Amino acid sequence: MRLTRYATWIMAAAVVIAPAACGDDTSDNPSSSSTGAGAGSGTSGSGTGSGTGGSGTGAGDSTGGGGNGTGAGDSTGGGGSGAGDSANLLPCDGGWPEVESAIAKDPAIEAAVAELVGKLSVEQKVGQMVQAEIGSITPDEVKQYNIGSVLNGGGSWPGRNKGATAADWVELADAFYKASVDTSGGHAGIPIIWGIDAVHGNNNVRGATLFPHNIGLGAANEPGLLERIGAATAKEVVATGLDWTFAPTLATVRDDRWGRTYEGYSEDPEIVNAYAGRVVQGIQGAANSADLFGAARVIATAKHFLGDGGTDKGDDQGNNLSSDTELCEIHAQGYLSAIPAGAQTVMASYNRVRGEKMHGKGDLLTGVLKDKFHFDGFVVGDWNGHGQVEGCSNSSCAAAINAGVDMIMVPTDWKAFYMNTVSQVNSGTIKMDRVNDAVTRILRVKMRAGLLGPKKTKGAPSQRMFAGEQSVLGAREHRDLAREAVRKSLVLLKNAGSVLPLAPSSNVLVAGKSADSISNQAGGWSRTWQGTENTNADFPGATSIYKGIQDLVSAGGGQATLSADGAAASGNFDAAIVVIGETPYAEMKGDIQPGKDADDNIDHAKTLEHALFHPEDLRVLKAIRQAAPALPIVTVFLSGRPLYVNKELNASDAFVAAWLPGSEGGGVADVLFGVQEFQGKLSFSWPGSECQRVNRNDGQTALFPYGFGLKTTDQDTLGTLEEKSTGTACN
CATH class of the missing domain: 3.40.50.1700 (Glycoside hydrolase family 3 C-terminal domain)
Structure with missing residues (x-):
């Protein structure tokens, strides 16, 4: 999403990375080193390889997540880690696969949601579907319009104070919360949820731990590490009184010209798939466990659906020309892990798919995400992303709601959007069934998160565990975890x-x-x-x-x-x-x-x-x-x-x-300085020329292929490289 300025805007080498399946942490780094050669075999493939200048590494067994991902690696002039294709990737040759969330529908929650939806007026329902920026709305307005959510943009803090403490954040969160649950005057009294881009730690907040960005974590190749980072991030979000993080990003990046490449774990879907569910589990807690949405957990967001990492020429918010099969095999694999793990929200992407803006693309938002992937949480829009849909503006977009966006992120034009949407519902432009579905999904997530309903566990932000505790931000154990992640990346x-x-x-x-x-x-x-x-x-x-x-x-x-x-x-x-x-x-x-x-x-x-x-x-x-x-x-x-x-x-x-x-x-x-050996392996192919667009298994020769990474004990045979430079813009 765009923020601050109010707009969020290898040769097929056998050198590959083998992510562990989403099981025991002991299988998180399945590669082992052997000088000069590596080999491995297992249920999902087998092979052998040789390394001419360093270490080729065979993959180990991945437990607890659907079988063994094994294989072999060839490393030319350096280190590599080898593996066959991940056993967790779902095949797409027969069409979009079907998956189910591990979070089962709770009859008590479903009944409570249905009862509440039946009592709400059109205006109250539409209010739940609106998300406004904290700088453009007051607590009194949250109550007046029954607003469902607020967010803070990057560079937006309580009282516009960059140095705001955990207590300052909680104070504002309390004000919004108390206004939202006030039922005087016939208001709905539904708790608001506050979302934030805590994408590498609670990164907007002074003193928070900042973890490596996703591109580095991809090189670490350790799903269990990602789960621990998700849990630490969630705890630091809880300390500020917030309920929801807009993470993880599940882009599979295919062109490094894209300015958001760093937000992706890899150019290849297997790492994205291996990580997605584990991050969600870290943020929310394990599905159907006692710790699901526990005191130190928040709501996760799988984003951006779909195809943001595959636009033509890496153009941000551009056009993804992929077929449905390519979308499924490359760009959807993270969601096929995150949704079964219980991700409760999915954010729509800015990009187009074959010319149509994702915020208005019902065949994917509803037909695939909700109907095929059986996603029963809610879809949230990106920062004014609905305004880019044909025929829409920031203040009016029935098309996005009809396509399947349940909550509209409309930072500053929220009041006009609210008014227009109420009119569109009353006129039939937006059907009441669609509104009821959207509000049902939003309330289901709020109840699952313990904010209201028969399983309520959380009251005002200031009354929750860790609320306002500055010591949680940048806690020693979190900084130690971040340092570990740096070493491994x-x-x-x-x-x-x-x-x-x-x-x-x-x-x-x-x-x-x-x-x-x-x-x-x-x-x-x-x-x-x-x-x-x-x-x-x-x-x-x-x-x-x-x-x-x-x-x-x-x-x-x-x-x-x-x-x-x-x-x-x-x-x-x-x-x-x-x-x-x-x-x-x-x-x-x-x-x-x-x-x-x-x-x-x-x-x-x-x-x-x-x-x-x-x-x-x-x-x-x-x-x-x-x-x-x-x-x-x-x-x-x-x-x-x-x-x-x-x-x-x-x-x-x-x-x-x-x-x-x-x-x-x-x-x-x-x-x-050798306190720990290098263990990172490239989750992106490294270009050998100024305009080379190279991805794993695309028939090109990368300077350093996917999976490459030396140890200090390896012999380096790189030599002097050609320094060709034309300065001509890439096509």
């Missing part, structure tokens, strides 16, 4: 001369614009919508990569010297660690496309070549090399996607893809 792409690991007693130069920038390492959706306009002071309790290095080497008897531009390189150092890469973006700003977006005054990169858009990074690398030719250079590359970095690779002795690690920079230091 790093992918070693180059290690010439076995430069890594460095000794903790080393005297190191730490350079690059991102070395001491928590903002750059956190990326988009961090305190603000785009993740910009932040300083380190906006992330209390967080650790920059430089600080993490400094702490580690100081304890080991070494020294770390910060020199962002590398000017101090001629000193007496054992190595230079240079932290470079992309700068923060959330949506739109990160798109790679020709020219300039006049509407938003954004200069876009035109190709995947990093040096064209951020030439300052290569300048620092070259300056250090010139000042100290014999000094080993270790490059830590922060990015929301794989990019063409041949020049930067050639200028480095070691090169680490660190993605967007979040608040715990110490995790990067842990791996650079």
Whole structure:
């Protein structure tokens, strides 16, 4: 969704990643290393492979989730992990598969929902279908219009106070809640739910733990880790008095020009499928367990349905041209895991599918999601996404409701939308059966979450467990978990001369614009919508990569010297660690496309070549090399996607893809200095040219294929790479 400005806007190599099935945590990382070769076999496939320059790794057994996912890997010039196709992927050659939620319908809840729906007026029903932004609505208006939900956009805080504490958030949540349950004057008295984009931790809130963005978690290849992160995030959301997070994102990203690539776990559906259900389970609790929607759990959202990661040329909100079979096999597999796990809400996507906006595409929202996937929660729109449907505006869109959107995210035009929708229901443009279905779904979710009805367990936000407890935000156990996730997400792409690991007693130069920038390492959706306009002071309790290095080497008897531009390189150092890469973006700003977006005054990169858009990074690398030719250079590359970095690779002795690690920079230091070995494997193919669009099994040769990742004990045979650059915009 778009926020802040009120608009949310390999060669078929046998080197693959084998995600564990959604079972026991012991199977979460099914790969094991063997020098030079890897092989494996199992119920879903078998094979053998050889590694010519490093380790090919065979996959292990995945328990508890539908069988064994096993196979073999071939690694050319580096490390790899190998596996056959995940046993959890549902076949689509016979049409859309059917799945069922593990959360069974409760007769008591169903009866209570039906009774309440029967008592509500048209106006009260429509109010439940409206979601407004906290900056555009008051508690009194929530009561007056029987509003069903509010949200806060990225960069929107209680009282417009960026430093708002957990208690401040709870105070506002209480005000909205108390207004919503006030039945005086004949109002419905239905508790409101507040949604937030807690997409890598409760990232909008000061002091919260920021976990690595999804692209890094995909490289970690550990579903159980995702479940633990979901649980920690939910607890930090609960501490602020909120009920609902707009996560997880289940995009299968097919073109890295898309500026939201970092929000996807992988280019391949098997990791997305393996992760989706586990994240939902972490956020909501296990389906039908005593902890489902327990005191430390919130409502999850599977998003964005459907095809957001597969638009033509990676155009954000663009057109996905896939057939239904391709949509099912590639883009729907995350939902085929999240819905059986009990995801209670699904967010509609901005993109088109074969020319038709998803917010108005009833054959998918209703015909597939609700009828085939048997989804019985509710569909929420994205930020004014309904306004993009043909014939609609932000203040009026019967078509979106008729297509199957149950709750409309209409941040600022909510009052006009409410009035128009009431009129459309009264005129028959929107049928009462459709309204009743939408409200039934919304109330079902609220009752399942314990907010009202026969199974009510939660009262006012201030009366709930952990409410307003600042110590829950950035709690030590959550930061330790985030640091673990960072360590497991790093992918070693180059290690010439076995430069890594460095000794903790080393005297190191730490350079690059991102070395001491928590903002750059956190990326988009961090305190603000785009993740910009932040300083380190906006992330209390967080650790920059430089600080993490400094702490580690100081304890080991070494020294770390910060020199962002590398000017101090001629000193007496054992190595230079240079932290470079992309700068923060959330949506739109990160798109790679020709020219300039006049509407938003954004200069876009035109190709995947990093040096064209951020030439300052290569300048620092070259300056250090010139000042100290014999000094080993270790490059830590922060990015929301794989990019063409041949020049930067050639200028480095070691090169680490660190993605967007979040608040715990110490995790990067842990791996650079050998506290933990590298274990990340690419969940995205890495391009070998400035415009290469490459995905697993598409017949192309990637520079580093899907599943690649060295260990420091592997022999690196990368050599010098071609540095071809035309600067011509990609087609």
